[in-house]
Amino acid sequence: MLALFVLYVVVEVAALVAVGSALGVLWTVVLLIGGSLIGSLLVRSQGRRVLDGLRRASRGERSAGGAVADGALFAAGSVAMFVPGLVTTVIGLLLLIPPTRWLLRPAVVWGAARWLPQVATATQRMRPTVIDGEIVVDRAAPADSASSAAGSTPVLEGQVIEVDRADRPAGDFRKPHR
Numbered sequence: 001m002l003a004l005f006v007l008y009v010v011v012e013v014a015a016l017v018a019v020g021s022a023l024g025v026l027w028t029v030v031l032l033i034g035g036s037l038i039g040s041l042l043v044r045s046q047g048r049r050v051l052d053g054l055r056r057a058s059r060g061e062r063s064a065g066g067a068v069a070d071g072a073l074f075a076a077g078s079v080a081m082f083v084p085g086l087v088t089t090v091i092g093l094l095l096l097i098p099p100t101r102w103l104l105r106p107a108v109v110w111g112a113a114r115w116l117p118q119v120a121t122a123t124q125r126m127r128p129t130v131i132d133g134e135i136v137v138d139r140a141a142p143a144d145s146a147s148s149a150a151g152s153t154p155v156l157e158g159q160v161i162e163v164d165r166a167d168r169p170a171g172d173f174r175k176p177h178r
Helices: 002-023 025-058 064-082 086-096 098-124
Strands: 131-138 153-160
8 A cells, every 4th residue: 555655656746747847837736726626617517417327327217337337437536636636637537527437437337247246245145044934923832021911922933945154054943043
């Protein structure tokens, strides 16, 4: 992480020196301020556009993958706009304008399709075991403190449909499900 930060500082300083020597210090400052102002306007206008695209995707009027990819590219561009420096400002501006997002959208969708199955596999272990069943009142069992008013004990009857946990084989009812 430290190496990445050092690389960022070196690239930004080199860009400022190169632009400053080519255009002059005053024009470099004007370029930085102008880029920030344009970026602020783009964040506002394109943010509305991206949110509208996400709303349309939720209604089924647009592909969800494209809307989410636009949102991710917009978010990356917005963050880049607030990181100080000439190179990050240029990257942020490029990610905020629609033609660049249209060009990068397929790459983002492709990358997400490759990455998300790994995330889904990793999080699948965190899902609880679902048992389809119903509560049946057992009138013959002695009453406990929770159901003493009714005079009966609730009993869960059901069948395990699918167990996806590696620590317990399917049909093993001896371990409590708590």
